[in-house]
Amino acid sequence: MQMDSEAVKIEGVVERIVFFNEENFYCIASMRATGKNAALGQVTIAGVMPALQCGETVEVSGSWANHSSYGAQLKVKSFESRLPSGVYGLEKFLGSGLIEGIGAAYAKKIVDKFGEDTLRIIDTESARLLEIKGIGAERVKRIRRSWTEQKALRDIMIFLRAYGIGMAMCARIMQKFGEDAPRVVREEPYRLAREIDGIGFKTADMIALNIGVPNESRERVAAGVMYILHECEADGSTCAPSGEIASRAAELLNVDDAKCREAVSALVAEGLVKFVGDSMLQSDSLDYAERRIASNLKRILNAPSALPPIKAEAAAEWAKARAGFDFAPEQTAAIVSALSNKVSVITGGPGTGKTTILRALCEILKAKKCLPVLAAPTGRAAQRMTESAGVEAKTIHRLLGWEDGHFAKGEYKPLDAKFVIIDEASMLDTHLAAAVAAAVPDGAHLVLVGDIDQLPSVGAGNVLKDVIASQKFSVARLSKIFRQGERSQIVFAAHRILRGDDSVGGFEPRRLCDVDKTADVSFIYAETPEECAAATVELISQKIPLWYGVDPIFDVQLLAPMHKGSAGISSFNAALKVALNPSKETLFGGGSQFSEGDKIMQTRNNYEIGVFNGDMGCVADVARDNSGIHADFDGRKIFIPRGELGDFQQAYAISIHKSQGSEFPIVVMPLMRQHFVMLQRNLLYTGLTRGRKKVFIVGQPEAWSAAVRNSRAALRRTFLKNRLESI
Secondary structure, eight states: OOOSSOEEEEEEEEEEEEEEOTTTOEEEEEEEEOGGGGGGOEEEEEEEOTTOOTTOEEEEEEEEEEETTTEEEEEEEEEEEEOOOSHHHHHHHHTTTOSTTOOHHHHHHHHHHHGGGHHHHHHHOGGGGGGSTTOOHHHHHHHHHHHHHHHHHHHHHHHHGGGTOOHHHHHHHHHHHGGGHHHHHHHOTHHHHHHSTTOOHHHHHHHHHHTTOOTTOHHHHHHHHHHHHHHHHHTTOSOEEHHHHHHHHHHHHTOOHHHHHHHHHHHHHHTSEEEETTTEEEEHHHHHHHHHHHHHHHHHHHSOOOSOOOOHHHHHHHHHHHHTSOOOHHHHHHHHHHHHOSEEEEEEOTTSSHHHHHHHHHHHHHHTTOOOEEEESSHHHHHHHHHHHSSOEEEHHHHHOOBTTBOSOBTTBOOSOSEEEESSGGGOOHHHHHHHHHHSOTTOEEEEEEOTTSOOOSSSOOHHHHHHHTTOSEEEEEOOOOOOSTTHHHHHHHHHHHTTOOOOTTSOOBOGGGOOTTOSEEEEEOSSHHHHHHHHHHIIIIIHHHHHOOOTTTSEEEEESOSSSTTSHHHHHHHHHHHHOOOSOEEEETTEEEETTOEEEEOSOBTTTTBOTTOEEEEEEEOTTSSEEEEEETTEEEEEEGGGGGGEEEOSEEETGGGTTOOEEEEEEEEOGGGGGGOOHHHHHHHHTTEEEEEEEEEOHHHHHHHHHOOOOOOOOOSHHHHHHTO
């Protein structure tokens, strides 16, 4: 084999993706050489190759190198996708699952029948596919439709490859724009950033500049201003000073401030953004959502109660007697407040009695033949709520319904309810809170239950804090710790964090071999990120199953502060997948490998299949024709096509933000100085309180102390408090 540094060019069929880095698109793949280089057989190729697919025929250019561990590799400098020509490549291409209706078995039959004429037959004489035993007219239609879509998709992919846009995103562009997709990409590139979830301004801008859009064009400057505003929203704010937006956009685009201020004025004139307060800029959708929250809370607050007559104090005493133990004064006050006020808030940390109050309210209302409606933002939180209250709780999305692109329940079709309780209300972002408030009937009571010391919502807004800060609603604050038994160490450690006590008394750092297995909270010392990663993987894959007899995949959850780095989410997911589920039967899609038994998470709301951002499930199996995977989400088995796998990620390790609203039997949290950007008190507090039975911290005591001392959560600018104060 040629092993010098001279440039070589090889055509072949991609057989297996060995490694793929989603951040920089670096890929290692096994390719079977074809054509004049067929004698080379299996070749390992490595380089930056975005959107490479198994079964794809490619021509790669590069030079040979000898890797110390993996042997000869072709270091790829450039590559081009080719339609397969040889019989072997045709069979691999058709059997890859890219063409709907053709799996591995049918691919072999078709290629055996038509040979190197296969693609021409599919393209121009698809009716001849009926000559293949088992293929009927309906399947031919599916194949023909999918082939046409794939041709258009291929054209776009060839154009977009240089910009790092993969198969899943290309499929989304096609789904959005159909046959008009190539024209939109070439003539209106900024629409990709506005209308395609997952494509950012920078990618669209790179495309635009490369196709000749002027640097100071109105479209580019307006898109840059909107990008900066959306960046503020991504950081949690619902509005930002217009001057700051203009200056940041000018720096991003390398244009004058004046151009950006003109763009702001034009966007306001078009109604895409609004001025609120003292020159604060807000997107039209968030302006509407905040106004919707304020107007609907005012409507509920001012309407008479539809509850049957209830003597609140007597009802609380009745509930106490039924429970068989005394309520603390603040618990009784919270029950009375919820029954007496149309809109109220109950807030407190773990162990402060929120569950007792929730159960008491449900018992009182059931006794009055008035079944309350319960909901929470996530499936896990709703399940816990059901177990705690003895009344079925739903996720907010399922409670409100989703029909034809909007919630079915709202101002014109409210919930059938007289009492609505929303748990984990700190997770409510502005849009979801607006939908909830709109769906509550005039006469119903609305109770928001949550912990304001947790991380705020992933989406823009700080709704629970703004509702409390407005001082327009009754607020019951719970501070006394009642829970003394199970989870006591977790509860007391959490409250010490809130007090700013950074000591680790009671769970002093130890090496992994010296861990006290009976403790609720354990601190495992690791000096370097590499030590942290090794100890964490060993803890989850070997020690915890041995000590407690639990399933390391589904009873243990790793929560990490950051995505990048050797002690980050991406690295941990890769290492834990190898340690816990080293299956060889995998499907590569969306930058990840998926195998039967993998724990996965949805990363954006998908209303069509009813799986939402943060929902966790399990891969039940990989489709035999490699067209996608079947996954189980809370007992519902759904099919996820290969092109949509970009919306899912491995969930052996997830972010602390994504864990909100969930509890896990055992939580493992790596905590290193390298996480300094994210080391905040509310982040540590949220992660710790996700553990129901055991919490393991792995890392450096200095990182723990730094997080506890840092109480400066990122500032979220909102205008909701101002709006609520004026109702």
